[in-house]
Amino acid sequence: MTAPRSVRLLLIAEAANPEWVSVPLVGWSMARALAARHQAHIVTQLRNREAFLRAGLIEGQEFTAIDTEAIDGRVWRMAKALRLGEKGAWQALTALSSLTYRYFERQVWRRFGPQIEAGAFDIVHRITPLTPTAVSTLAPRCRQAGVGFVLGPLNGGAPWPKGFAGAQRREREFLMPLRQAYKLQPGYRAMLAASDLILCGSRDTQGDIPAAYQGKTRLMAENGIDLARFPEPPPRVPSQVLRACFVGRLVPYKGCDMVLEAALPYLATGQMVLDIAGTGPEEQRLRDYVAAQGLGAAVRFHGWVDHRKVREIFAGADLFTFPSIREFGGGVVLEAMACRCVPVVADHAGPSELVDAAVGYKLPVSGGRAGLIEALRAQIGAVLADRARLTQQAETGYRRVLEQYTWQAKAETITRLYAEALPRLF
Structure with a gap:
């Protein structure tokens, strides 16, 4: 044509x-x-x-x-x-x-x-x-x-x-x-x-x-995605410890607090580490929670970071944990996929329209906050049990970005x- x-x-x-x-x-x-x-x-x-x-x-x-x-x-x-x-x-x-x-x-x-x-x-x-x-x-x-x-x-x-x-x-x-x-x-x-x-x-x-x-x-x-800002990342290589990240403003609806609660057992036992990039009014409350739970060795706060640092965080992570419940567009999900990082999102609004089983995971919101935390915890557990699937999802997500986004x-x-x-x- x-x-x-x-x-x-x-x-x-x-x-x-x-x-x-x-x-x-x-x-x-x-x-x-x-x-x-x-x-x-x-x-x-x-x-x-x-x-x-x-x-x-x-x-x-x-x-x-x-x-x-x-x-x-x-x-x-x-x-x-x-x-x-x-x-x-x-x-x-x-x-x-x-x-x-x-x-x-x-x-x-x-x-x-x-x-x-x-x-x-x-x-x-x-x-x-x-x-x-x-x-x-x-x-x-x-x-x-x-x-x-x-x-x-x-x-x-x-x-x-x-x-x-x-x-x-x-x-x-x-x-x-x-x-x-x-x-x-x-x-x-x-x-x-x-x-x-x-x-x-x-x-x-x-x-x-x-x-x-x-x-x-x-x-x-x-x-x-601007390929000048997001050049091709290295191929995904599964690590022994699950590397996850959260990137976004630290505000209630984006759900970083839900990530911490859901991941608590895996962070506490050394099966998972979490990088948090962003700042906002919830930051001190999140830092206090991490300190109270003794997760300082497993959770790292980066504060505000520029695009180059965001690329590094995504490229160094296996999983992008992002249970935002009121996200209209979800461009950050595409940024994760452009870095071969597999997204986990709430099945609601913008991010849910960018993610399917071939490139990531969607979590139901019908159970409210407690249900979403439980679903995220279960999904992290499933990922830990089948790490090889992440490699295929990461590659499919990257190719989809190149073709469509x-x-x-x-x-x-x-x-x-x-x-x-x-x-x-x-």
Whole structure:
């Protein structure tokens, strides 16, 4: 089959930064991969300008930075106050930061509206924000101008599983009962109606799209792997002692405390060691638990580490123990697989859609916190009893990343979806 031709793209990536992680890194990586495949111009927020310049992009030619700091600063201060410091309430932060996005798009239209109306672009693709709560006013304007509009990847909306009320309280997620209220925002349905293609990063998000627009949705994980950041790791060689790791922010929903409780008998008897990379409000509580249980020789805390150190930790581990119960994307799971490290994840939300029996293990969440800990303990025991299987899973996971999850592969997938949604352009 002939590959679709190149088209002219205006890529809206309000959050896009090669020097950061999470959503900004997704925005940067996807925009750059698409720009390498097509004739593209990236629009981002002013806070990312210096990082774009350091990466060698030419301002005005390859990207434009939009200044919305006057509005953003006030809203971020309000969001920080509602979060009560740095201890949770991510939904409150997302809800408030979504308010600034309308202003950002208004500035984008002032700058690029005349070019869009003149047909300078074939497709306007809003990559970030990833949250479906941020309404795009560009979509109906593009539809009126006869220019294709692509939304996404959108992600979010995964419910808290039952039986984890303690973690939810510690995260201060007090807006959960109002989660669906974002659909009542002015312009929400107009955005969906005017979109030609809606990329959804998870089944939860896809299922949240109203039925009238389901035909426009396509499922595509938003995360990918940059092979420059993750060069080929050495082949997996089973060790006598099971080497496990946890990589992520030390916050309640990511479940590092559950890893420690589940692994306690194996850590205490020397059958397993655990590396913990990350920092956060739970760190001292976790350190106290390790000290109280006398696990200092088996558990090592690394604190915050950069990507190079993360690669080393994954490459030195047999198992990535990550029972996060509210993970939308799960890019860290792909990073583990890219390092031939076998993931163990909760069978809920984003990570569960990246893992199957060929590459790792999924743990049921139906039994609540106690059930998940028991399932993880049993899975570690099963791995210890059959170490040879890890080698095959590690290799299969690595090959899958190369075939499906590099940013180049994802740019080709998105291009095919462009062609399906907008055949007149191809």
